[in-house]
Amino acid sequence: MVAEYLYYGILLFFSTGILSVIFTKRNVKVTNYIAHSIAFMGCFMAILCAFFVFFQGELNLVLPILLLFGDMRVRVDGLSAFFLLIIGVIGAATSIYAYGYSREYYGCRLPLMVSLYNAFLLSMALVVTVHHVAGFIIVWEIMSLVSFFLVNQEYEKKTSTRAAYIYILMTHVGTVFIISAFLLLAVAAGSMDFGQLKGVLVSDFMRNIIFLCVFLGFGTKAGIVPLHIWLPRAHPAAPSHISALMSGVMLKTAIYGMCRFFLDFLGTGPMWWGVMILVFAIITAALGALYAFIEHDIKRLLAYSTVENMGIILLGIGAGMVFLSCQQTILAGIAFSAALYHVFNHAVFKSLFFMGAGAVMQSAHTKNMEQLGGLIKKMPYTAVCCLIAAGAIVALPTLNGFVSEWLTFQALLFLPQAWSGMIGKIGSALLIALLGLTGALAAACFIQAFGITFLAKPRSKKAQEAVEVMPSMVIAMGMLAGLCIIFGMWPQIMLRILQQALVGFTSIDVTGLKLQEWYLLSFDQGQVRGSISIVGIGMLLLCGIVVAYILHRKFGKEIKATGETWTCGIVPNSHMAYTAMGFSKSIRTVFKNIVHTYDEILVSTSDNKYYGRELFYHVRIQYFFVSVVYRPINEAIIRTATFMKSIQTGSVQLYVGYIMVITVIVLIWSTRW
Amino acid sequence: MEILLSFIQALGFILCAPLVAGMIKKIKARLQNRKGSSILQVYFDLVKLLNKDSVISSTVSWIFTAAPYIYFAGALVASSFLPIFSFSGKGLGDFFVLIYVLAIGRFFLVLASLDAGSAFGGMGGAREMFIAIMVEPALLLSMCTIALKAQTSNLTIMAASAADSPFSLAYIFSAVAFFIVLIAETGRIPIDNPDTHLELTMIHEGMVLEYSGRNLALILWASAVKQMVMILLFVVLFLPWNLYDSANFLWLVMKVLIMTVVIAIGETSTNKMRLFRVPNFLAVSCLLSLLALVAQ
Numbered sequence: 001m002v003a004e005y006l007y008y009g010i011l012l013f014f015s016t017g018i019l020s021v022i023f024t025k026r027n028v029k030v031t032n033y034i035a036h037s038i039a040f041m042g043c044f045m046a047i048l049c050a051f052f053v054f055f056q057g058e059l060n061l062v063l064p065i066l067l068l069f070g071d072m073r074v075r076v077d078g079l080s081a082f083f084l085l086i087i088g089v090i091g092a093a094t095s096i097y098a099y100g101y102s103r104e105y106y107g108c109r110l111p112l113m114v115s116l117y118n119a120f121l122l123s124m125a126l127v128v129t130v131h132h133v134a135g136f137i138i139v140w141e142i143m144s145l146v147s148f149f150l151v152n153q154e155y156e157k158k159t160s161t162r163a164a165y166i167y168i169l170m171t172h173v174g175t176v177f178i179i180s181a182f183l184l185l186a187v188a189a190g191s192m193d194f195g196q197l198k199g200v201l202v203s204d205f206m207r208n209i210i211f212l213c214v215f216l217g218f219g220t221k222a223g224i225v226p227l228h229i230w231l232p233r234a235h236p237a238a239p240s241h242i243s244a245l246m247s248g249v250m251l252k253t254a255i256y257g258m259c260r261f262f263l264d265f266l267g268t269g270p271m272w273w274g275v276m277i278l279v280f281a282i283i284t285a286a287l288g289a290l291y292a293f294i295e296h297d298i299k300r301l302l303a304y305s306t307v308e309n310m311g312i313i314l315l316g317i318g319a320g321m322v323f324l325s326c327q328q329t330i331l332a333g334i335a336f337s338a339a340l341y342h343v344f345n346h347a348v349f350k351s352l353f354f355m356g357a358g359a360v361m362q363s364a365h366t367k368n369m370e371q372l373g374g375l376i377k378k379m380p381y382t383a384v385c386c387l388i389a390a391g392a393i394v395a396l397p398t399l400n401g402f403v404s405e406w407l408t409f410q411a412l413l414f415l416p417q418a419w420s421g422m423i424g425k426i427g428s429a430l431l432i433a434l435l436g437l438t439g440a441l442a443a444a445c446f447i448q449a450f451g452i453t454f455l456a457k458p459r460s461k462k463a464q465e466a467v468e469v470m471p472s473m474v475i476a477m478g479m480l481a482g483l484c485i486i487f488g489m490w491p492q493i494m495l496r497i498l499q500q501a502l503v504g505f506t507s508i509d510v511t512g513l514k515l516q517e518w519y520l521l522s523f524d525q526g527q528v529r530g531s532i533s534i535v536g537i538g539m540l541l542l543c544g545i546v547v548a549y550i551l552h553r554k555f556g557k558e559i560k561a562t563g564e565t566w567t568c569g570i571v572p573n574s575h576m577a578y579t580a581m582g583f584s585k586s587i588r589t590v591f592k593n594i595v596h597t598y599d600e601i602l603v604s605t606s607d608n609k610y611y612g613r614e615l616f617y618h619v620r621i622q623y624f625f626v627s628v629v630y631r632p633i634n635e636a637i638i639r640t641a642t643f644m645k646s647i648q649t650g651s652v653q654l655y656v657g658y659i660m661v662i663t664v665i666v667l668i669w670s671t672r673w
Numbered sequence: 674m675e676i677l678l679s680f681i682q683a684l685g686f687i688l689c690a691p692l693v694a695g696m697i698k699k700i701k702a703r704l705q706n707r708k709g710s711s712i713l714q715v716y717f718d719l720v721k722l723l724n725k726d727s728v729i730s731s732t733v734s735w736i737f738t739a740a741p742y743i744y745f746a747g748a749l750v751a752s753s754f755l756p757i758f759s760f761s762g763k764g765l766g767d768f769f770v771l772i773y774v775l776a777i778g779r780f781f782l783v784l785a786s787l788d789a790g791s792a793f794g795g796m797g798g799a800r801e802m803f804i805a806i807m808v809e810p811a812l813l814l815s816m817c818t819i820a821l822k823a824q825t826s827n828l829t830i831m832a833a834s835a836a837d838s839p840f841s842l843a844y845i846f847s848a849v850a851f852f853i854v855l856i857a858e859t860g861r862i863p864i865d866n867p868d869t870h871l872e873l874t875m876i877h878e879g880m881v882l883e884y885s886g887r888n889l890a891l892i893l894w895a896s897a898v899k900q901m902v903m904i905l906l907f908v909v910l911f912l913p914w915n916l917y918d919s920a921n922f923l924w925l926v927m928k929v930l931i932m933t934v935v936i937a938i939g940e941t942s943t944n945k946m947r948l949f950r951v952p953n954f955l956a957v958s959c960l961l962s963l964l965a966l967v968a969q
Binding site: 373374376377387394395396397402405406409410413414416417422425426428429430433434435436437439440444447450451452454455456457527528529530532533536537539540541542543544545547548549551552554555558559561562563564565566572574576583584585586587590 | 742747793806
């Protein structure tokens with residue numbers, strides 16, 4: 001019962017948040033505080049609602065909204081509650097963050113932005129809870145449209161508008177596939193209710209078609225390579241707390257949709273479903289990490305890193321599907337737990353880093369890493385939060401990213417159990433190796449992102465004048481940084497929640513993961529065994545630091561002298577420090593077959609040609625999929641349009657002529673038979 | 674309890690690691706017809722450095738100070754996972770954990786190299802990450818050859834499974850593959866020259882160029898531990914016979930000695946390769962691992 005009231009509370013708060021701006025629009029400051037506070041309350045309700053569902057069982061209710069297609073049924077089961085929890089946690093943090101961050105937008109349509117912000121949260125909460133085909137498609141579409149307007153917030157900038165249009169185009173291409181998948185199922189089931197879609201009898205051929213539609217449709221939203229092109233454009237264009245929500249939460253609704261279909265509706269499929277997901281997932285992960293590394297716009301870098309992490313999540317899902325096809329329920333449970341754990345972790349650490357990037361942007365007014373530097377001294381708290389986020393993203397042990405990556409590794413290692421023979425073994429080894437490559441690329445990428453942004457000397461005047469951001473922003477970042485540490489040290493907490501979330505699905509068995517002991521995470525089922533103790537690793541790390549400290553202090557008090565960095569006798573300046581472009585140069589060289597880069601060196605000679613020359617080094621990256629896939633499509637559309645233009649002149653007489661010709665042809669056609 | 678015993682094992686590693694490094698140096702010197710310094714020279718160097726004052730750049734932040742501690746702690750944790758005694762690393766972690774624990778130290782050390790804002794540090798850090806990116810898949814592939822056979826990532830069971838089978842083609846392939854990774858991971862010739870101090874060729878040395886005194890001592894010591902961890906990982910996985918036997922300790926010392934001789938011979942008979950040849954070198958390792966999988 002309580003969960004029901006809490007659910008209504010979520011809807012009520014977010015709706016109030018949308019409308020509240022009407023009453024407070026005279027004073028933007030009041031709008032900022034009131035609307036974001038209401039959003040925070042709504043998110044808090046979402047967290048509570050999720051926990052009540054975990055402890056008291058699922059929630060069923062019918063929303064009193066009249067649809068042409070019957071009642072709009074809402075059902076919050078474990079899976080929905082898990083995603084509702086993510087929306088709540090990240091939404092709460094971004095709402096607090098927005099108090100300070102929205103100051104940027106006091107002169108730039110703030111009321112509209114906060115209203116859309118609430119609408120965005122509301123639509124995402126509905127997407128993961130509505131259990132009705134038409135209702136789902138409607139709220140999915142609302143979510144896409146609202147996020148389109150949020151990406152287009154600064155529509156004076158041409159890049160923003162362009163990014164927003166590419167985003168809306170791509171997301172609609174995806175929606176076509178999603179609608180097809182739903183309708184194919186709904187027609188076969190004769191019902192629009194999610195409950196009736198389960199286990200519908202459709203032919204194998206149709207099931208494969210539905211699977212492909214689901215994969216392409218939700219894959220576009222999730223940013224699978226090569227459907228990812230909207231991501232690195234849309235994320236930098238949106239305000240930072242919106243990017244945090246989009247990357248952390250909105251993309252995850254695609255994973256929700258996939259899980260709903262694969263675990264609930266479609267039932268056990270053939271093995272090639274899983275293998276196909278694995279192949280696309282590993283390409284997505286590796287290319288995402290590679291593109292992130294060669295990027296030097298910090299928000300684009302984060303967007304590509306999101307692509308990479310979606311790849312890791314899909315690796316878990318793909319492995320789970322392979323196990324499902326062979327009825328390996330326990331291994332499927334581990335694989336899906338890994339995927340969903342990574343969903344949560346990625347939501348936390350990526351939102352955290354986006355917020356950190358937003359703080360840097362607000363303070364230094366640039367997102368180009370090459371102009372930043374030395375911020376660790378100006379913004380110490382932001383720096384620590386970003387360091388924790390970076391550590392979690394590259395999966396350092398004792399931070400949360402590591403546990404889910406470890407579980408993914410385990411799932412991949414046991415792939416030969418389901419996929420027997422030589423191919424299975426080699427496939428498993430290659431996937432593990434490529435995931436390792438992805439991890440190493442991500443490590444290099446985030447060392448670059450943190451090191452160039454926060455360390456060394458300030459590379460521009462803007463960076464020199466940066467100051468620490470508002471306390472509310474630091475608090476929001478601190479909250480998420482704390483979650484990174486807690487869920488890294490004690491993965492049992494989140495895995496227990498995940499067991500509650502997945503226990504309703506009979507095709508997988510999540511009880512294989514043993515979480516009874518507070519320090520140990522293990523699974524042991526005949527051939528399948530493994531264990532890890534993050535707390536133990538943490539304790540050993542601490543012991544190691546203590547030993548190092550003892551060695552360090554044993555020889556009396558250290559005498560330290562301060563001097564300038566050694567630069568061969570020249571006075572050091574910020575231009576001597578390594579740049580992001582230099583840091584990734586060797587990788588660009590090695591992977592030049594995949595990322596085509598063109599280095600351009602411009603020399604502008606002054607009067608004296610031996611001294612005072614200015615050198616500009618510019619790198620242009622050509623993306624393989626843009627030039628191979630998208631540009632030809634683009635050109636074909638434009639060619640067709642040009643061709644149509646010559647037929648469509650606008651003269652009424654000509655159109656009458658067309659109609660007559662067609663009528664004559666039809667008449668002849670019809671009389672012949 | 675197991676954590677405590679593993680910790681004691683790690684302390685043992687810390688004590689012995691400089692000796693292994695000294696032995697390699699000595700053997701190398703003898704192979705080059707030099708007398709060479711004493712085997713204990715690495716200890717003397719460490720003590721000397723620990724007694725020295727430090728010069729710290731005014732540009733650096735707390736990351737620079739913290740990095741040596743974390744690098745040291747990472748090496749220590751990694752060494753506690755190796756299944757040398759029956760208790761060690763039981764349930765604590767597996768080879769994925771071992772690799773990622775070593776990555777913690779690298780992560781902070783590369784950050785520290787960027788911290789001082791000198792071109793040398795950045796160059797060293799960038800190259801270190803470049804090699805790490807290439808090594809990671811090769812390392813995982815060579816481990817997978819054994820892990821997939823043992824059907825677990827637990828190092829103890831992997832070692833036992835490896836000891837079960839006699840010398841086979843697959844084993845020789847994967848041993849060679851892992852040896853290449855070992856060379857790359859410990860930063861030895863032909864990938865990196867641990868003795869060079871020429872700015873344009875050094876990788877690891879360039880990264881730690883700004884360090885002096887005690888901080889440098891900690892980093893050098895941790896590097897020695899890391900090298901010993903990799904050597905013993907090779908011993909445990911690829912020469913695993915008589916692991917828990919009565920005379921096991923003597924055997925272990927023998928095997929480590931063999932490894933040091935092999936490394937020293939390898940190092941004297943080749944020269945450092947160009948940086949962009951490294952991917953090819955590691956591709957050989959990957960290919961051998963895949964062959965090993967096929968031959969299994």
